[in-house]
Amino acid sequence: MSTRLEAEHLYKVFGRRPGQAVERLRQNEADREELRAQGTTAAVIDASFTVEPGEIFVVMGLSGSGKSTLLRMLNGLSEPTAGQVRFDGQDLTALSDRELREVRSRKISMVFQHFALFPHRSVRENAAYGLEVQGVPRAERERRADEALALCGLAGWERSWPDELSGGMQQRVGLARALATDADLLLMDESFSALDPLIRRDMQDQLVELQKKLKKTIVFITHDLNEAMRLGDRIAVMRDGRIVQIGTAQDILIRPANDYVASFTQDVDRSRVLTAGAVMEQEVRGDEADCACETATAQTPFTDLCAMSARAAHPVAVLDGEGAVIGVVPRQRLVGFIGDEERAPGTCDSPRGEGEKVLARA
Ligand SMILES: Nc1ncnc2c1ncn2[C@@H]1O[C@H](COP(=O)(O)OP(=O)(O)OP(=O)(O)O)[C@@H](O)[C@H]1O
Numbered sequence: 001m002s003t004r005l006e007a008e009h010l011y012k013v014f015g016r017r018p019g020q021a022v023e024r025l026r027q028n029e030a031d032r033e034e035l036r037a038q039g040t041t042a043a044v045i046d047a048s049f050t051v052e053p054g055e056i057f058v059v060m061g062l063s064g065s066g067k068s069t070l071l072r073m074l075n076g077l078s079e080p081t082a083g084q085v086r087f088d089g090q091d092l093t094a095l096s097d098r099e100l101r102e103v104r105s106r107k108i109s110m111v112f113q114h115f116a117l118f119p120h121r122s123v124r125e126n127a128a129y130g131l132e133v134q135g136v137p138r139a140e141r142e143r144r145a146d147e148a149l150a151l152c153g154l155a156g157w158e159r160s161w162p163d164e165l166s167g168g169m170q171q172r173v174g175l176a177r178a179l180a181t182d183a184d185l186l187l188m189d190e191s192f193s194a195l196d197p198l199i200r201r202d203m204q205d206q207l208v209e210l211q212k213k214l215k216k217t218i219v220f221i222t223h224d225l226n227e228a229m230r231l232g233d234r235i236a237v238m239r240d241g242r243i244v245q246i247g248t249a250q251d252i253l254i255r256p257a258n259d260y261v262a263s264f265t266q267d268v269d270r271s272r273v274l275t276a277g278a279v280m281e282q283e284v285r286g287d288e289a290d291c292a293c294e295t296a297t298a299q300t301p302f303t304d305l306c307a308m309s310a311r312a313a314h315p316v317a318v319l320d321g322e323g324a325v326i327g328v329v330p331r332q333r334l335v336g337f338i339g340d341e342e343r344a345p346g347t348c349d350s351p352r353g354e355g356e357k358v359l360a361r362a
């Protein structure tokens with residue numbers, strides 16, 4: 001499987017002498033604050049990551065941390081001050097303007113926070129807009145727009161006007177427009193942030209469901225770690241222009257790279273994120289393996305594990321595909337992962353000790 005999108009030591013500096021600012025950052029001669037005092041903004045500093053085909057890669061960070069600037073470099077809307085972006089192995093920075101427009105119109109789709117629909121066009125015409133730009137004939141673009149609308153739960157609304165739709169439905173038209181073009185790479189910037197919490201949750205679920213069918217490659221930006229964890233196969237956490245950690249939701253929850261990341265994880269509902277594979281003890285004593293009567297797999301959700309643990313006197317055994325015991329989960333260990341108070345007994349020497357200390361502090 002080849003990498004779809006690759007960012008390599010990306011920098012974006014706004015203001016005077018950006019190249020010089022990059023050099024000073026590289027040499028550790030100046031930090032972001034010093035540059036800012038001189039009127040130069042280092043919006044993205046040394047960002048490197050890869051996004052694989054079919055992956056949802058979430059970039060999470062507070063306002064001003066550089067997320068949108070990063071995203072704009074990924075589709076070539078903004079030229080990096082330094083570094084490279086490769087899309088399917090092709091260096092975007094080396095393309096001519098015409099080639100870049102071609103890539104943007106056919107291969108990459110953007111969905112923004114406030115998706116601007118055309119008020120005097122029907123829902124169908126709005127969804128077909130990207131195809132119209134590509135010069136696709138009317139009949140075909142309407143067919144593809146209708147398909148995309150159906151995927152987004154909007155069948156029957158094709159002839160309606162945008163102002164007849166709720167905010168959530170309008171946002172889904174935006175998503176349908178992005179899907180209709182067949183672009184493989186979707187760049188979504190705070191796409192759900194303007195929605196009510198319930199609708200937002202619903203859209204997150206729908207995106208995850210759609211993704212199972214469509215297997216697009218998605219870069220999704222959010223300032224909400226719960227949203228990041230619900231959507232992301234992997235999450236990059238940004239702070240002040242830098243990526244401070246890249247990992248799965250469980251990595252970030254159990255092994256936050258620093259106190260800054262850990263402080264975000266305090267508000268996360270751990271029971272929704274953690275699975276048996278993440279919380280199990282890997283050292284299995286012979287007697288535990290024999291007597292465990294409830295069994296789980298590494299993917300068993302935390303809440304199911306709690307239910308099993310409540311039924312069983314013995315630790316829950318975690319099995320691999322062949323039925324071999326790969327770990328055990330004693331009840332007190334579960335408590336340790338949700339508990340705010342004390343660290344679970346018997347976990348001091350586990351490889352996850354560091355994460356648990358953080359959890360215990362939370
Ligand atoms: N065109 C520009 N000119 C000058 N500074 C800019 C420009 N675009 C962004 N910045 C600055 O770069 C920094 C990062 O901005 P960016 O919009 O990428 O943040 P963000 O993480 O997307 O924030 P938000 O969550 O509020 O959308 C900010 O300090 C911003 O002021």
Ligand SMILES: [Mg+2]
Nearest residue numbers: 067068069189
């Ligand atoms: Mg932004």
